[in-house]
Amino acid sequence: MEKLVLKNITKQFGSDTNLVTALDDINFTAEDGQLTLILGPSGSGKSTLLTILGGLQRPSQGQVAINGQNIDQLSTKEADQFRLDHIGFVLQSYNLVPYLNVKDQFTLVDQVKPKGNVTAQKFESYLNTLGITKLINKFPTELSGGQTQRVAIARALYTNPDFILADEPTAALDSSRVEEVGQLFKNIAVQEDKAVVVVTHDLRLRAYADRIYQLVDGKISLEEI
Numbered sequence: 001m002e003k004l005v006l007k008n009i010t011k012q013f014g015s016d017t018n019l020v021t022a023l024d025d026i027n028f029t030a031e032d033g034q035l036t037l038i039l040g041p042s043g044s045g046k047s048t049l050l051t052i053l054g055g056l057q058r059p060s061q062g063q064v065a066i067n068g069q070n071i072d073q074l075s076t077k078e079a080d081q082f083r084l085d086h087i088g089f090v091l092q093s094y095n096l097v098p099y100l101n102v103k104d105q106f107t108l109v110d111q112v113k114p115k116g117n118v119t120a121q122k123f124e125s126y127l128n129t130l131g132i133t134k135l136i137n138k139f140p141t142e143l144s145g146g147q148t149q150r151v152a153i154a155r156a157l158y159t160n161p162d163f164i165l166a167d168e169p170t171a172a173l174d175s176s177r178v179e180e181v182g183q184l185f186k187n188i189a190v191q192e193d194k195a196v197v198v199v200t201h202d203l204r205l206r207a208y209a210d211r212i213y214q215l216v217d218g219k220i221s222l223e224e225i
C-alpha cells in the first residue's frame, strides 16, 4: 500500500522579489517495507519536504496523504496526536531536552505517550545497535555530535511509529556508524514493514535504499535503481 503520498506539492516562502519556491510541484510516494532516500544538495528543499510530509508545516499547494488520510484536513490538535501516534521524527536539531539525561529522554516520551511504545527488549536492541547503552546516564551537553544523533534516532524509534522521517540522520557519524544506522533503518523498514524516509546529501546511504529520489532546486525526480 502507498503509505506516504505527496501530490503536486508546492511550497513558497516570502513574496514579490523575496519569493522563494522551495518545492516546485512535487509528486512523491514512500511505501511500507521500504527505505526511501531523498538525495539533494544543501538548499534543495529536503527539510521543507520532510516537514511537510510529517505535517509540521503546510504546503502552499497540493495534498499530503498518510495512510490514505489527507492530513491537511486535520485540526492542529488532531494533527499533533496523529504525529505522536504514527510518526518518528529524527530532526537536524535533534531536539533532546537539555536538562534530562539520556534515560529520562525516553521516560519523558512515556509520559507524553504512555501506550504503544517499543518493548524493553526491542529498546535494548536499538540502544545496542546504536552503541549508546553506556550513555544512558549522560546529559546532552556530555555527548558528542554523533552520540547525540544516535540518541535522537533511538528516541524516534522508541514510540514504535508506523513510519520514520529522518533529516540528515548520519551527518555527524563516521563511516562505520553510517553503515550501522543505514542497516538499522533498512531492517526496520523490511522486518517491521514500515515506511522509512531519509533526506540527506550523504551518498553512503545509497546502498540501503529501495527507492531513491533526487531533489534539485525544489524539483524531484525518481531514480531508476
Ligand SMILES: Nc1ncnc2c1ncn2[C@@H]1O[C@H](COP(=O)(O)OP(=O)(O)OP(=O)(O)O)[C@@H](O)[C@H]1O
Pocket: 013, 014, 020, 021, 022, 040, 041, 042, 043, 044, 045, 046, 047, 048, 049
Ligand atoms: N521558513 C523559511 N523562510 C524562508 N525561506 C525558507 C524557509 N525554510 C526554507 N527556506 C528556503 O527554502 C529553500 C529550501 O530549504 P531547505 O531547508 O528545505 O533545504 P535543504 O535541502 O534541507 O537544505 P540543508 O541541507 O542545508 O538543510 C532554501 O532556499 C531556504 O532558504
